[in-house]
Amino acid sequence: MKKICIAFALLLALALSATTVFAGDNSGKLNLNVATVEQLEAIDGVSHELAEEIVKTRTENGEFVDMSELLDIDGVDNALLRKLEKVIYIEPASDCNC
Secondary structure, three states, rough: HHHHHHHHHHHHHHHHHHHHHHHHHOOEEOOOOOOOHHHHHHOOOHHHHHHOOOOOOHHHOOOOOOOHHHHOOOOOHHHHHHHHHHOEOOOOOOOOOO
């Protein structure tokens, strides 16, 4: 019985650590710092005008370093940000000190 409990505890620890690793998986998501207007407007809730504004903001201010920066753009509220976090991610530039 003791061996079964130890084995179960090890299996549980392994499962929990694997969940942590895969939680940051960005496969299938769109990198906000390289996304085009066309790619952004294909996302549910993002109009052509909003996609243009996101790209314009990135061009004028540099790459995004945090998703919350999107809240500074007219048309992005907390509800839309939560939706976007499911389909986009931010990969900082290699020279970013963030």
